[in-house]
Amino acid sequence: MIWVDDKQVKVEHFPDGTQRISIPGVREIAPFAATILWKYDDESELSTLIYITRHLKNECQINSYLTMPYLPNARMDRIHESTECFTLRAFADVINWLGFVEVTVLDVHSDVSAALIDRIKIDSAQRFIEGALEEMNATPQDTVLYFPDAGAAKRYSGMVPGMKYCYGIKHRDWDTGKITGLHVETDGLDLTDKRILMIDDIIAYGGSMAYGASELKKMGVSDIYAYASHTENSVLDREHGTLIYLLESDIVTRLFTTDSLFRGNHEKITVFPYR
Numbered sequence: 001m002i003w004v005d006d007k008q009v010k011v012e013h014f015p016d017g018t019q020r021i022s023i024p025g026v027r028e029i030a031p032f033a034a035t036i037l038w039k040y041d042d043e044s045e046l047s048t049l050i051y052i053t054r055h056l057k058n059e060c061q062i063n064s065y066l067t068m069p070y071l072p073n074a075r076m077d078r079i080h081e082s083t084e085c086f087t088l089r090a091f092a093d094v095i096n097w098l099g100f101v102e103v104t105v106l107d108v109h110s111d112v113s114a115a116l117i118d119r120i121k122i123d124s125a126q127r128f129i130e131g132a133l134e135e136m137n138a139t140p141q142d143t144v145l146y147f148p149d150a151g152a153a154k155r156y157s158g159m160v161p162g163m164k165y166c167y168g169i170k171h172r173d174w175d176t177g178k179i180t181g182l183h184v185e186t187d188g189l190d191l192t193d194k195r196i197l198m199i200d201d202i203i204a205y206g207g208s209m210a211y212g213a214s215e216l217k218k219m220g221v222s223d224i225y226a227y228a229s230h231t232e233n234s235v236l237d238r239e240h241g242t243l244i245y246l247l248e249s250d251i252v253t254r255l256f257t258t259d260s261l262f263r264g265n266h267e268k269i270t271v272f273p274y275r
Contacts, residue, residue: 002048003037004056005029011048021051029062033101038068039274040261046072046094053098066095067104069123069260069274070230074109075202092116106260106274107201107229125201125229126159128272132197132227132256133160135270140164144191146184146198146216148208156199164189168212182211184219192220203228203235203257206243213252223253231257236264 002009010022034056038049049066056062073088095103096118107125108114114122136143145165147153153167166189171181184191196216198209203226213224226243235243235255246252247268255269262271 066100069106143195196224198226202230205241210242227256231262
């Protein structure tokens with residue numbers, strides 16, 4: 001879904017599949033600058049974004065700011081085999097070619113992603129994490145943060161001063177990419193009867209969080225909550241998903257996320273609007 005200055009762009013299709021795009025209120029856009037908001041649904045929207053941005057620039061002499069809370073292709077920040085396409089770099093090349101004044105991304109997946117986008121502004125997840133803790137009625141005395149790895153701990157722990165935390169050390173089969181085990185590093189912190197908020201940037205099926213939740217339960221924690229800035233709709237997939245079963249069996253009490261990517265609905269998932 002794409003908006004220009006808070007008005008949703010209308011996209012229809014001709015019989016051959018090509019797009020007919022209407023930008024409501026285009027004549028009302030402030031001189032010289034427009035704000036485009038792209039909440040990613042699928043890759044076909046990239047062509048829509050190109051058409052909109054080039055139209056504003058070429059026909060209306062209007063430069064654009066882009067806000068895309070979720071950065072597509074962010075997981076493909078490196079290639080493992082020579083036959084793989086470096087899709088993130090190609091995507092970044094297109095975004096850079098469009099010449100946005102500024103590109104705002106929420107909680108970007110890696111430093112590589114941030115480095116490839118020109119004039120990028122990283123929007124912090126802090127307000128959403130604070131919102132999750134507020135919904136939990138969490139206090140530093142009864143709640144501990146859990147991060148999936150040491151990198152995430154370094155990234156997020158400073159956002160909530162005063163909260164203690166622990167993090168996971170994953171054991172992975174590098175041939176398949178699958179996690180084979182996990183150790184929770186507590187630095188001596190006693191987790192007995194503590195409430196936990198697990199924090200990560202993105203969830204697909206919830207496998208990493210499932211490993212974390214399993215180990216945390218063995219350590220005597222009480223309630224487990226989860227937060228992810230970006231949650232794919234696949235989290236609701238009962239054939240491949242794991243987090244959905246943890247939610248429905250009350251092993252995980254609630255998932256907090258934003259609408260940067262998630263379009264589903266579930267009674268145990270709280271969705272914070274990005275804007």
